[in-house]
Amino acid sequence: MSNQRNAALNDGPVLNNGVQMPWLGLGVFKTREGTEVINAVKNAIDAGYRSIDTAAYYQNETGVGKAIRESGVPREEIFITTKVWNSDQGYHSTLKAFENSRQKLGVEYIDLYLVHWAVPGKYRETWKALIHLYKQGVVRAIGVSNHQITHLKAIIEDSGVIPAVNQVEFHPLLTQQELRQFCQEQGIQMEAWRPLMNGELDDPVLKDLALKYGKTPAQIVLRWDLQKGVITIPKSVRKERIIENSQIFDFQLTDEDMQRIDGLNQDLRLGPDPDRVNF
Ligand SMILES: NC(=O)c1ccc[n+]([C@@H]2O[C@H](COP(=O)([O-])OP(=O)(O)OC[C@H]3O[C@@H](n4cnc5c(N)ncnc54)[C@H](OP(=O)(O)O)[C@@H]3O)[C@@H](O)[C@H]2O)c1
Numbered sequence: 001m002s003n004q005r006n007a008a009l010n011d012g013p014v015l016n017n018g019v020q021m022p023w024l025g026l027g028v029f030k031t032r033e034g035t036e037v038i039n040a041v042k043n044a045i046d047a048g049y050r051s052i053d054t055a056a057y058y059q060n061e062t063g064v065g066k067a068i069r070e071s072g073v074p075r076e077e078i079f080i081t082t083k084v085w086n087s088d089q090g091y092h093s094t095l096k097a098f099e100n101s102r103q104k105l106g107v108e109y110i111d112l113y114l115v116h117w118a119v120p121g122k123y124r125e126t127w128k129a130l131i132h133l134y135k136q137g138v139v140r141a142i143g144v145s146n147h148q149i150t151h152l153k154a155i156i157e158d159s160g161v162i163p164a165v166n167q168v169e170f171h172p173l174l175t176q177q178e179l180r181q182f183c184q185e186q187g188i189q190m191e192a193w194r195p196l197m198n199g200e201l202d203d204p205v206l207k208d209l210a211l212k213y214g215k216t217p218a219q220i221v222l223r224w225d226l227q228k229g230v231i232t233i234p235k236s237v238r239k240e241r242i243i244e245n246s247q248i249f250d251f252q253l254t255d256e257d258m259q260r261i262d263g264l265n266q267d268l269r270l271g272p273d274p275d276r277v278n279f
Contacts, residue, residue: 008249025051027235041067094129
C-alpha cells in the first residue's frame, strides 16, 4: 500500500557508471545508534524510502544495517551510502575503514561509498583506495563529499576516474551555482546535505509558496532540490516528518517559483568550509 502510494521514491538519476540512485533518501546524521536510528530507518522504508545516507562518523551504521534487515524489504532494493571519515583517510586506512563499515552494516556490498571531506594531503590517496574497492566489486558506485572544484580536478587528473556523486551542503541559502555547473559538465551527480537548513524554514517566500501549493515549507524546498536535479537526503527522527518529507513527487513548482527560491541565495554556509578542513 505505502509502496504504491510512493512508487516515485524508487525513481532517481542514473549515475555516470550506469547505477541508478533514488532522488530522495533518509539522512541519519545526529540520529542515535540503537532504537532511534532503527526506528527512523524502519519508518522511512515503510513510507517508501529506498535510500539511506549514513557515515562511519555518525556511529550508527550497526543500527542502519539492522533496520534494513528487519524491514522485510530485500537488501538489493535499498540504496546504502556510507563515507570514510577524515581520520581514516589515506590508502590502506581507507580500505580498513571500508571493511569496518561493511561489517557494521552487515552487508556484502555498499551502494555508494564517499570520501567524507577532502582532507589536505590525504584525499587523493583516499580516492585511489575507493577506485580499488570499486574494481573489487564491493561498492556499486564511488563518489565524494564536500569537494570543491579544485579537489575534483585533482582527483580526476590523478586517476582519470570521475566521481559518480558529490554530496555537498546545498539549500536555498547556498545554491552552489559554480560547483553545480562544473559537476553537470563532468557528469557528477550533485547531492544535497542539510537540505532543510536544519529545520530553520521560517522564511516568507517558502511560507508563501507552501500556502500556494498546499504543501509545507520543507516539501517546497525538497521539491526545489529535485527540480534542480539535485538528490536530497533530509534527516528526521519523527515518523510524521519522515512521511511529510517524502510527499514531494505529486506537484511541480513553476519556473517562476523556482526562481523565487533561487533568489534566496546568500552563499551562506551553515556547516564547515570545505577549503578549511582541520577536523
Ligand atoms: N557529507 C556531509 O558532510 C554531511 C554533512 C551534514 C549532513 N549530511 C547528511 O545530510 C543529511 C541531512 O542533513 P542534516 O541532518 O544536517 O540537516 P537537515 O536534513 O537539513 O535538517 C534536519 C533537521 O530538520 C528537522 N526536520 C526534518 N524534517 C522537517 C520538517 N518536515 N519540518 C521541519 N523540520 C524538519 C529535523 O528534526 P527532527 O529529526 O526532530 O524531525 C532536524 O533537526 C544528514 O542527516 C546526513 O545524512 C552530510
